[in-house]
Amino acid sequence: MVLPIQIIGSEVLRKKAKTIDKDYPNLQEFIEDMYETMYSSDGVGLAAPQVGKAIRLFIIDASPMEEDEPTLKDFKRTFINPKIIEASEEKAKAEEGCLSIPDVREDVERHTSLTIEYFNENFEKVTEKLEGMAAIIIQHEYDHLDGILFTDKISPLRKRLLKRRLEAIAKGRFVRRYKFVLGKKYR
Numbered sequence: 652m653v654l655p656i657q658i659i660g661s662e663v664l665r666k667k668a669k670t671i672d673k674d675y676p677n678l679q680e681f682i683e684d685m686y687e688t689m690y691s692s693d694g695v696g697l698a699a700p701q702v703g704k705a706i707r708l709f710i711i712d713a714s715p716m717e718e719d720e721p722t723l724k725d726f727k728r729t730f731i732n733p734k735i736i737e738a739s740e741e742k743a744k745a746e747e748g749c750l751s752i753p754d755v756r757e758d759v760e761r762h763t764s765l766t767i768e769y770f771n772e773n774f775e776k777v778t779e780k781l782e783g784m785a786a787i788i789i790q791h792e793y794d795h796l797d798g799i800l801f802t803d804k805i806s807p808l809r810k811r812l813l814k815r816r817l818e819a820i821a822k823g824r825f826v827r828r829y830k831f832v833l834g835k836k837y838r
């Protein structure tokens with residue numbers, strides 16, 4: 652089932668998400684719904700708060716980006732209760748976007764590599780070291796679990812320039828390409 656995407660201004664996007672255990676009700680079904688939602692909106696990552704659940708879970712399937720970055724071949728993962736346990740000192744800037752902030756793309760600085768611990772969809776513990784685009788996408792999705800959006804991380808000048816546009820998006824003024832829900836107030 653395709654779930655509606657929460658748009659900036661929605662309360663749940665600003666919550667600190669909670670860890671879950673493997674008995675979380677209808678978890679497998681929810682994960683399937685998240686994949687269906689992500690694919691139907693052409694995203695490469697989706698965090699649970701973006702579909703209205705403040706739980707520590709995000710999914711990534713970056714294989715559509717394989718042409719530009721061959722390392723992303725088969726980079727499809729479900730991350731449950733993830734923890735970034737190490738991140739490189741080295742950082743780099745790259746352009747990002749987000750299904751919860753339609754049509755906005757901005758440069759964000761991120762660690763170039765990281766080590767992450769998480770549980771996969773079978774609740775098996777995994778530790779992985781990732782770099783490049785995979786590491787960037789992980790940091791973006793991970794931030795969603797702490798109520799952080801990529802537009803929080805841009806320069807103060809860009810933030811000022813974007814403010815009205817984000818307020819307009821929160822009110823539903825954007826090109827509508829997928830199912831979504833608006834919040835009450837932009838924040």
Ligand code: CO
Binds near residue numbers: 748795
């Ligand atoms: Co996002």
